[in-house]
Amino acid sequence: MSIFRSEEMTLSQIFLQSESAYTIVSELGELGAVQFRDLNPDVNAFQRKFVNEVRRCDEMERTLRFLNKEIEKSELWTQEPLEYPDAPNPQEMIDLENKFEQLESEMREINANQERLNRNYLELMELKQILSKTSTFFDEAGSHQADFDGLGGDDHSALLGDEGSAHSGQLSFVAGVILRERVPGFERLLWRACRGNVFLRHTEIEYPMEDPVTGDVVHKCVFIIFFQGDQLRSRVKKICEGYRATLYPCPDSPAERREMAMGVATRIEDLKTVLGQTQDHRCRVLQTVSKSLRSWEVKVKKIKAIYHTLNLCNFDLTTKCLIGECWCPVSDLDSIRLAIRRGTERSGSSVPSVLNRIPAEESPPTFFRTNKFTKGFQNIVEAYGIANYREANPALFVVITFPFLFAIMFGDCGHGLIMALFALTLILKEKTLLKNDLGDMFATIFAGRYVIFLMGLFSMYTGLIYNDCFSKSFDVFGSRWILHFTESDYKRLNASGKVWQLNPIENYYNGSNSQISHSQAPYPFGMDPIWQETLSENAITFTNTFKMKMSVIIGVIHMTFGIFLSLTNHLFFKNYISIIGEFIPQLLFLMSLFGYLCILILYKWTLDVTHHAPSLLITLINMFLKIMSSPCSNDGDPNNTRCLYSPSVQIHLQRFLVFMIVICVPWMLLTKPLYLRWKNKKKMREYRQSPYPDTVGITESEGEEDSEIIHHDDDDEDGRGKDDKKDDFQFSEIFVHQAIHTIEFCLGCISHTASYLRLWALSLAHAELSNVLWKMVMNTVMTTSFLSGVPLRVVGLFFGFSFWAILTVAILLIMEGLSAFLHTLRLHWVEFQSKFYGGDGYKFAPFSFTAVLEGEDEV
Structure with a gap:
């Protein structure tokens, strides 16, 4: 399998x-x-046989990226192929190259022509704006002519300056277009550079224009500058050039301007016709390309992958x-x-x-061969490390244990139902979603849709066990606690400050001498719904005890299963010394310590409350501290803890278990190193005594442990060395390695068992947070006094339920779900897989066109 x-x-x-x-x-x-x-690890990529073919593929990919960019720029749809084409023959590669070169050349020519036409169109539109907006400028210019003729003093209303005082005559002007955001700086520089001897007028063009190079929308202004003299003319033109303003010829005669405007309008209409024809031709070319672009990309990627492999x-x-x-x-x-x-x-x-x-x-x-269901669980395991070759794969069991441990922490029937429905939607829509770009975060969630679906189903099951659905309980079979007292009796008991608890065996009365009847039959499935009622003030104490002990039992079972999986590895690799020196003492150590604790927990659950059973924690501590004396007794000695069962049996059994725990430590520490040392000496003795030493060595059938025994120098071709070569077997290294392994396991048994208490802690936190959220939102809305009318109550319930639903999804489903998921990962990676899983292998990465096209294998 x-x-x-x-x-x-x-x-x-x-x-x-x-x-x-x-x-x-x-x-x-x-x-x-x-x-x-790779049989050429020392040869760089530029010196290999098929490097020219790979470069040609790179060039074709560059061309296809250019065509794809042009298609996206034109907002066209790229047709996906119904099925991926096969890799083309080498002769077809030449035809593809020629076709791509022609298409690229044609597209670049079309783009150049279109850019040139757009630039001409922009210039004509700017000239049209200049001709239409300069009429008012010329009307105002006449009023300033007198000022230019009579310059003098420092009056800024007259245009002052050395140039203006030296020359008199008609005003000269230049007209053009400049970007709107550059106008303030342009105006300041003109005033300072020309010493105020210019007259600038500008107005904004009403509609934005498109840049023919970048395609961006820009806002521009039309301006006209009046000045006098050739010296100012050259200075003004340099400033316009520096600010990238475009200057246009503009006649000073109104008749010439009208005639020029009519010619510009005619040229604009002709240019619009040519632009439309060019755009239609460009769209036709790109539509033809878009039908085959994806197929061409697949072909080129396959060709490149083939030559890269060659x-x-x-x-x-x-x-x-x-x-x-x-x-x-x-x-x-x-x-x-x-x-x-x-x-x-x-x-x-x-x-x-x-x-x-x-x-x-x-x-x-x-x-490992996986399908879409098991792939998500396999990815969870491999995120920790790839399994060693032929090592037991925990993913087979993670399919069940991962959602189950998650559900213990997330046990809520309502929350689990929402999670399962969300994952079920992803499963039913998976064919549609696979065709879309999901993004990194949602793609990760989509890849684990089956994991989330099982997590939701298992959470529904544990929610039924806990009898918890959005912090409320199901009363299907009727509570087995039948209380015969009123709410006033309950309040009076609370006011008295007395601790009041029910007993399932004995009958107590409530102060008004009315008996409390009960049914001794247990609740058929899960917890009794009375523990979710407001009268059950000791509900947290009860659920704490139950969930804490359940977490310990499940943790010990989970770790024991991991140890048995290590047995399957030892048997498969015929590593029998590891069975004797590791598996058996590890199992005895765990069972003598925490296996015994689990048995005590189950036994104590069978006792009634009148037994006055001792604390299991104290019993376990006395098992070690009072090993030489009596750890428990039932004779009333205050210095001893009460025995849980027969004192003579408990005392002798606990002494035997402590003895087994102590024996297992040197058993794990010394057995394997001493065996390997004896095996090495035996091999060396046979090697020295044999007349044909080359025939004496380690065979493949002797098991995995023999590979650690003899390490000879390999200066000779046979790898065996000569008689004078020393043994490379390092007993100290093997002993230190085994000592570290022993200490890690012994301490890990305690810390790992305690780590499983997170099942109890997160389950309690999730239940209490759900309960608090319901009381603070829904109970507040339903018990608020000012929402007395039916309309107000309906509106309040609507907004209150919406707020509660949002918090439930954001906090309890997303945040709490992610927290439980991460804790479940830790329990599998550290507590479970450390018992048998090496995770030092490397993954099989076959040459596959599917992986290349999906981007998993970059070439």
Whole structure:
């Protein structure tokens, strides 16, 4: 079963004929079952055989990005292919290059023509605005002519300056267009540079204009500058050039301006016609491109991926054959050979390619076959680390344990229903959502839709166990506590300050001598609904006790299951010394300490409250502190704790368990190192006594532990060394490693068991937060006095329920759900997987066109 243990992998060598190598790699990419190894690690990317082909693909991708940008700029829709096309033949690559070059050249020519036409159109529109708005400027200019003729003094109403005083005559002018935001600075610089000897008038163009280069919308102003003299003319033109103002010729005669305006209007109409035809031609070209753009992108990516893979191979001495090495699952060897045969037939080659299995020195990659349901749980496990090759995969069990532990902390039937419905919507709409760009955050949620769905279902189950739905209870079977007293009796008891509790066995009376009847039969399913009532002031104490002990029991079961999974690893790898030196003492240590505690918890639950059972915490502490004396008794000795069951049995059993706990520590610490030391000495003795030392060594069938025994120097070709070589076995390193492992497990048993108390803490926090939210919002709305009328009560309930629903989703579902999710991750990664999971492997990454197109494998 590949989900429990990774697929059996093999290292294979492929001999690819040069004429069929491209098509064979193409078939293997469609199959997606082969991970090629780089046989040229010391060769950089620019010195490989097919680097020119990869560069050509890069150039084609650049062209396609340019075309795609133009399509997006024109707001056209790109047609998605119904199915991805196959990788084209190498001859088709040349045709694609030529087609892309022609399209790019045509589009650049169209863009250049359109930009030139837009620039001409903009200039004509600006000239039209100048001709229409300068009439008033010229009317005002006549009133200033006298001022220019009679300059003098420092009167700023007359235009002063050295240039103005030296020349007299008619005014000169320049007209143009400038950006609106540059007008204030432009005006100040003109005044200062020309010493006030200019007259500037400007007005804003009513509608914005489009920049022909950037396409941005800009606001511009028409201006006209009156001055006198050639020296001021050159100065004004330089300032206009510095502020990037556009100057246009403007006649000073009204008749000439009217005639020029008519010519401009005619040219604008002609230019609009040409612009419309150019835009239609551009749209037709882009529409044709948009129908095939996605198919072209797929083809180019596949071609590039094929040549990138071929660069990982080596040529033989005759350069007629490529040699590649790859990891592949053993179960897929027949499919791989069939793909190689298809590729050979497609290329028309008469020489078949060969696939041979070869021995491997390095550890193979880890490969688990998953589907859309198990992939999310596998990703949760692999976020911690990739499993070692053929190591037990916890994802098979995480499918159940992860949503279950989450539900213990998130146990609410209503909240779980909302979560399950949300995930169910994602599942039903998954085909539609997969076609859209979901974004990073929502894509992560969508990838875990099945995880969220199970979390919701399990939360509904635990919510029914807790009898909790939005902090309210279900009274389906009727409470087993039947109370015969009034609300006034309850208030009077509270006012007296007495602690008042019901007993399921004995009958108490409430002060008015009315008996409290009850039913001793337990509630059929889950908790009795009375614990959610306002009369149950000890509800938190009851639920705390129940959930805390339940968390310990579930935690011990979860860790024990992890230890048994380590047994499956030891048996699979035939590591029998680890079974004796690690699995057995670890199991005895955990069961003698916390397994015994779980048994006491279950036994105490069977006792009635009149038994006056002792505290389990004190019992466990006395089990160690009073090992030499009597840890408990039932004879009334105040120095001893009351025994939970038969004193003689409890005392002797607890002494035996403490003895087992103490024995397990040196058992874990010494057994494996001493065995490996004895094994090493035995091998060395056989090596020295053998007349043929090269034949004495470690075989593959001797198990995993033998690989740690002898490490010889490998200066010689045989790797065995000579008789004078020393043993490289380091007993101290193995002992220190085992000591660290032993200390980590012993301390981890205590800390990990305490860590499972987060199941109790978060469950209590979620329930209390839900209860507080209901009381502060809904109860407040329903009991407010000024909402006495029916209309006011309806409005209040509407807004109150809306506010409560928003807080429920934001705090209890999103924030609390994320918190419980992270705590569940920790329980699996640290407390559970540390018992058997190494997580030091590397993932199988086959050459697959699907992964390339989805962006998972960048080439």
